[in-house]
Amino acid sequence: MDFVFQVLNNTRDIFKGIIENNTLEDLNRIPEGFNNNIIWNIAHVLVSEQLLTYRLSGLEPHISDDLIDRYRKGSAPHAALTESEVDEIKALLSPTIQKTKAHYDQGIFKDYKPYTVSTTGNTLHNIDEALQFVAVHEGLHYGYIMALLKAIKH
Numbered sequence: 001m002d003f004v005f006q007v008l009n010n011t012r013d014i015f016k017g018i019i020e021n022n023t024l025e026d027l028n029r030i031p032e033g034f035n036n037n038i039i040w041n042i043a044h045v046l047v048s049e050q051l052l053t054y055r056l057s058g059l060e061p062h063i064s065d066d067l068i069d070r071y072r073k074g075s076a077p078h079a080a081l082t083e084s085e086v087d088e089i090k091a092l093l094s095p096t097i098q099k100t101k102a103h104y105d106q107g108i109f110k111d112y113k114p115y116t117v118s119t120t121g122n123t124l125h126n127i128d129e130a131l132q133f134v135a136v137h138e139g140l141h142y143g144y145i146m147a148l149l150k151a152i153k154h
Helices: 002-020 023-026 038-053 064-073 082-107 127-153
Strands: none
Touching: 002 038, 002 082, 002 127, 023 038, 023 082, 038 064, 038 082, 038 127, 082 127
16 A cells, blocks of 8 residues: 555645645636635545545544535535635645554554445445545546646636
8 A cells, every 4th residue: 555655645745736836816716617626626635535544444534523524525615715724724635644654554444334435436345445546536636626727827
């Protein structure tokens, strides 16, 4: 799983760079034809990783219930985020995935409640499958973010 964690760390670094290299206005903008924005997508992958790894393993996620409620599957941007809210999301990107790796290496993910993901229809049966899907999921949202950036910058 070392490779999967390398991919996730790199993706999270890319997301941090996107936050740092775009204005608050651009991070919050929802271009015509889209139903969410850049910062929602970044927060959504953060929340999804925690739910797919910790929650489905019967463990407590390392982010607030408020973040989970605002960015889980089925949610949508409800208001423009402030600079401090964006900073909170940015600050969680690396530590959460590093903690997940440390806990994975320690073997704390013993139990897993099978879950069928809506995007591909695959059922996740264990932490290894969950982490592989998390990498795919973050890649999907990275592509969506790239489309949002193109729409915003054109």
